[in-house]
Amino acid sequence: MRRPDAPPDSPCQVVDDGGIVVAVDPLAYEAGVRSGMRRREAEALCPSATTLVADPGAEAVAFEPVVAIVEALVPRVEIAHPGLLFVPIAGAIRYYGGELALVARVEVELGGGVHLGVADGPFGARMAASQASAAPVLVDDTVAFLAGLDVAVIGVEELVDTFRWLGIVTLGDLSGLPRAAIASRFGPAGLAAHRAASGEDRQVHPRSVPEGFAVEDQFDPPLADFDQAAFAARNLATRLLDGLMPRGGMPYLVEVEAMSADGDVRSRTWRSSHPFSETELAERIRWQLRAWVESGGVPGGIRRLRVVPGDLSDSGRQLRLDEDVASQEDARRALIRTQALVGPDAVLRAVPQGGRDPAERVGWYRWGEQSGTPERDLAAPWPGGIPGPMPALATRTPIVVEWDAGFPVRVRLGTRWEPVLSWAGPWRRTGRWWEGQPAADRYQVVTSAGAFLCEVSEGQAFVTGVYD
Amino acid sequence: MGHTYALEPTHYSPLVGESTGQGSVGGGLSRPAQPGGTAVDLVVEPGRVLGLVGPPGCGLTTLGISLLATATTTEPVAVLDVRGWFCPSVAWEAGIAPERLVVVRCSDRRLWPKVAATLLEGFAVVYAEVPRHVPDQALRRLGALARSRRSGVVLRSMQGDLPTGLIHLRIDGVAVRWGGAEGGHGRLKRHAVTVKASGRGARGVERYLEVTDDGANTMRLVPGLAVAPSGRAAG
Numbered sequence: 001m002r003r004p005d006a007p008p009d010s011p012c013q014v015v016d017d018g019g020i021v022v023a024v025d026p027l028a029y030e031a032g033v034r035s036g037m038r039r040r041e042a043e044a045l046c047p048s049a050t051t052l053v054a055d056p057g058a059e060a061v062a063f064e065p066v067v068a069i070v071e072a073l074v075p076r077v078e079i080a081h082p083g084l085l086f087v088p089i090a091g092a093i094r095y096y097g098g099e100l101a102l103v104a105r106v107e108v109e110l111g112g113g114v115h116l117g118v119a120d121g122p123f124g125a126r127m128a129a130s131q132a133s134a135a136p137v138l139v140d141d142t143v144a145f146l147a148g149l150d151v152a153v154i155g156v157e158e159l160v161d162t163f164r165w166l167g168i169v170t171l172g173d174l175s176g177l178p179r180a181a182i183a184s185r186f187g188p189a190g191l192a193a194h195r196a197a198s199g200e201d202r203q204v205h206p207r208s209v210p211e212g213f214a215v216e217d218q219f220d221p222p223l224a225d226f227d228q229a230a231f232a233a234r235n236l237a238t239r240l241l242d243g244l245m246p247r248g249g250m251p252y253l254v255e256v257e258a259m260s261a262d263g264d265v266r267s268r269t270w271r272s273s274h275p276f277s278e279t280e281l282a283e284r285i286r287w288q289l290r291a292w293v294e295s296g297g298v299p300g301g302i303r304r305l306r307v308v309p310g311d312l313s314d315s316g317r318q319l320r321l322d323e324d325v326a327s328q329e330d331a332r333r334a335l336i337r338t339q340a341l342v343g344p345d346a347v348l349r350a351v352p353q354g355g356r357d358p359a360e361r362v363g364w365y366r367w368g369e370q371s372g373t374p375e376r377d378l379a380a381p382w383p384g385g386i387p388g389p390m391p392a393l394a395t396r397t398p399i400v401v402e403w404d405a406g407f408p409v410r411v412r413l414g415t416r417w418e419p420v421l422s423w424a425g426p427w428r429r430t431g432r433w434w435e436g437q438p439a440a441d442r443y444q445v446v447t448s449a450g451a452f453l454c455e456v457s458e459g460q461a462f463v464t465g466v467y468d
Numbered sequence: 469m470g471h472t473y474a475l476e477p478t479h480y481s482p483l484v485g486e487s488t489g490q491g492s493v494g495g496g497l498s499r500p501a502q503p504g505g506t507a508v509d510l511v512v513e514p515g516r517v518l519g520l521v522g523p524p525g526c527g528l529t530t531l532g533i534s535l536l537a538t539a540t541t542t543e544p545v546a547v548l549d550v551r552g553w554f555c556p557s558v559a560w561e562a563g564i565a566p567e568r569l570v571v572v573r574c575s576d577r578r579l580w581p582k583v584a585a586t587l588l589e590g591f592a593v594v595y596a597e598v599p600r601h602v603p604d605q606a607l608r609r610l611g612a613l614a615r616s617r618r619s620g621v622v623l624r625s626m627q628g629d630l631p632t633g634l635i636h637l638r639i640d641g642v643a644v645r646w647g648g649a650e651g652g653h654g655r656l657k658r659h660a661v662t663v664k665a666s667g668r669g670a671r672g673v674e675r676y677l678e679v680t681d682d683g684a685n686t687m688r689l690v691p692g693l694a695v696a697p698s699g700r701a702a703g
Contacts, residue, residue, distance in 0.1 A: 327592060331544040331570075334590020338572055341583050346573040350556040351566050358555055367570055387655045389681075390557035392529040407652070424649035424656065444656045446646045450525020451656055465555070467646070467656065468529040 003052060011049035015039045022054055023083075056082055060287035061294045067268065069109050074102075078253065078271040082287065084129075086122050086271055103136045119145065121201035122271070127153060143199040147172030154193045159186065171197035214308040215239045222261040222301030226293050229302055231344055233285035234368055236307050238336060241278050244309060250275030251309035256288045261300025266292060269310075279368065281307075335367055344368075354378045356385040356429050357442070358453070358465050359394045384429050386442055391453050391465025401445075401454060401461040408445055411452070418447040426456075508637070508665045508675055512539040512593055512620035516669070517611050519623050519630045522641025527661035530558055531639070531679055532595055532622045537562040539593045539620050546587045547571045548596035550580070550626060575599065581606035588613050593620040604631040637669025642676065658682045 011027035019039040031046035059082035078086040096102040116136035117128025128137040175197040257267040353374035355361040400412040431437035440457035453465030520528040648657030
C-alpha cells in the first residue's frame with residue numbers, strides 16, 4: 001500500500017508524532033533509512049527524501065480491505081495497528097491442508113507486497129513477518145528462530161541498553177539466563193522480555209472477563225457523521241475501562257461491533273502488546289469506525305455500537321508520586337461531561353509551537369486526543385517574531401488608527417479616541433507572496449486604556465492581541 | 469489544599485520578588501511587609517470566589533491567571549473562555565504547564581452556568597469569564613457549588629459588574645502602566661496594574677494595590693498606596 005501523497009519517483013519516509021520513522025519506501029531504504037530511526041537521523045542519511053506525518057486513521061481506512069480479505073479466509077483476525085494483522089491459524093491449517101497451502105492462498109488473495117510470517121505466538125509471528133521480504137517465513141522452531149535475533153527487537157530502549165552493557169546481545173543469550181534472576185534484577189519488564197525471548201510471549205488470561213461484560217450505545221437516529229461516532233467511541237472507551245478497573249483488569253484485546261441502520265452487524269478485534277489505555281482504546285475504536293464509515297461498511301449510519309473486552313491483565317498504571325489520582329479522575333469526568341455539553345471542538349488543550357504571531361505560537365488540539373506534531377519548530381529563530389511577553393487575549397478585530405508622519409497618534413476604541421502614549425515596532429512579517437499572502441507590520445501600542453498589538457496590512461489596521 | 473504565599477517556586481516562574489523580612493515569598497506573588505499585618509491576601513482560596521472587574525486591557529487576565537498558577541502547582545486547571553480570545557501563552561508564562569491546562573470555549577450564556585458548574589465539580593481551580601446577561605441567581609448557585617466542592621474560582625466579568633455577596637474578594641482594575649516601548653524603540657517589558665480590592669477578603673475596606681510584572685513572569689505587590697478613606701470619624 002502506498003499513500004496517495006507519497007511522491008512516486010523520489011524517496012519517502014513516514015514519521016509518527018514522536019518523530020520516529022515508522023515506514024520507508026524502497027528508495028529511502030536503499031539510502032539506509034530504517035524504521036525506528038529518529039527523523040533527524042533519517043533526513044541526514046537521505047536528505048532528498050520527502051517526510052510525511054503518519055495518519056493512523058487514514059491508514060486504518062486503507063488497511064480495511066486487506067483485513068476483509070484475510071477475514072474471508074480465516075475468521076477472528078486481530079488488528080494490532082493499521083498495517084499489522086494477527087491471524088490465529090490453528091483451525092484453518094486443517095481446513096486448508098497445511099500452513100504452506102494457507103499462506104499461499106493468503107498471498108494469492110492479497111497479491112504482492114505483503115510480509116507474512118508464521119510462528120508460535122504473536123511475538124514470534126511478528127518477528128518472522130519482519131524478516132519476510134521476498135517470500136513468507138514459516139518458523140518450525142520458534143525458540144531457535146528467536147534465539148538468533150538481536151536483543152533490540154524487544155523494543156524497550158532502556159532495557160536493551162542495559163542488556164547490551166551486560167553482554168546480552170541476542171534473545172538466545174537472554175533466554176539462557178535464569179528467569180528468577182531476570183525478574184529479580186529487571187522486574188516485570190524484564191520478565192516480559194524473558195518470556196518473549198523464550199517464545200512464550202506474554203502471560204495470557206491472568207484474569208477472566210466478567211460474564212457478559214460489554215458496553216454499548218444505541219443511536220436513534222443512526223450516527224452518519226464520523227465526528228459524532230468518534231465522540232461515542234470516547235464515551236464507550238471510558239465506560240469500558242471504568243467498569244473493568246474496579247475489577248482489577250485492563251484489556252489486551254477488544255472487539256468493536258457496529259450495527260448499521262439496515263441491521264447488518266460488523267465486528268473487528270483489535271489487539272495490543274500492552275493493556276489498552278483509555279486514549280488508545282478510543283483511538284482504535286475511532287480508527288475502526290472511520291474505516292467502516294469511509295468504506296461504506298455501515299450503510300445508513302451506525303445504529304448500535306458495542307465494545308467487548310478480552311484477554312484481561314492485572315497490570316495497573318503506576319502514578320507519579322505527586323499525582324493525585326482522585327483529582328485527575330474528577331477532572332477527566334468533568335471534561336467528558338463538558339464535551340457532551342459544548343461538543344468536543346470546544347474542549348481544548350494547547351502546546352507551544354514556533355511562529356511569528358501570538359496566535360501562531362499555539363497549537364490547539366481536542367482534549368482527550370493525542371497532541372499532534374507542532375506545525376512549526378519552536379526552536380527555530382523566527383525573524384520578525386513578536387517578542388514576549390505575549391498578549392493574554394488574541395483576537396483579530398479591525399481598528400482605526402490615526403497616523404501622523406508614520407507614527408501612530410491615536411486609536412479608536414469603541415466610541416472614543418485614545419491617544420497613543422508610546423509605541424514600539426514595527427516587526428515586519430514578510431507574507432508568502434507566492435501564495436498571495438500580503439506582508440504586514442506589527443506594532444505594540446500603549447494607550448491609557450492598556451496596551452495592544454496592532455497589525456497593519458494592505459492599509460488596514462487590526463488589533464491582534466490585547467495585553468490584558 | 470492551602471493556598472498560601474509559602475509555595476515552592478514553579479519551574480516556569482523564577483523568583484524575583486524582593487525579600488521583605490516579614491513577608492514570605494511565593495511562586496507568583498510576593499507579599500510586602502506591612503505594619504500591623506496585611507489586609508489583603510491576593511490568593512485563590514478553596515471554596516471562595518474571587519471576582520475581577522474591569523475592561524479588557526487593564527491587566528486583569530494576566531493577574532487572574534497568575535493567581536491560578538500560584539493556587540496549585542500539580543493539579544489540572546480549567547479556563548472557561550467566553551470570547552474565544554484566550555491565549556494560553558499567558559498561562560504558560562505564569563507557570564501552568566501545558567499538560568495541566570484545559571481551555572473550554574462557551575459563548576452561549578444559557579449554557580454557560582451548566583458548563584461552569586460541571587467544571588467546578590471536577591477542578592480544584594477554575595478561571596471563568598462571565599458573559600453578559602447571566603442571571604445573578606445562576607452566579608450565586610455557582611458560588612454555593614464552589615463552597616460545597618471547596619473549589620477556588622476566579623470570575624472575570626464581561627459585563628462590568630458581579631453580584632454583591634457572591635464575591636469573597638473583588639478586584640477592580642483601576643489603571644495600567646506599561647514600560648519598555650518608547651517612540652518606536654524597545655518593546656513592552658514591564659507593567660504595573662493598580663487595582664482596588666474590596667469585599668470580605670479585604671476585611672471590608674476598599675484598598676488600592678499596585679501589582680507589578682517586571683517581565684520575568686512574576687508579579688509582586690507594591691506597598692505604600694493609600695488605603696481608601698472609610699468615611700468614619702476616628703474616636
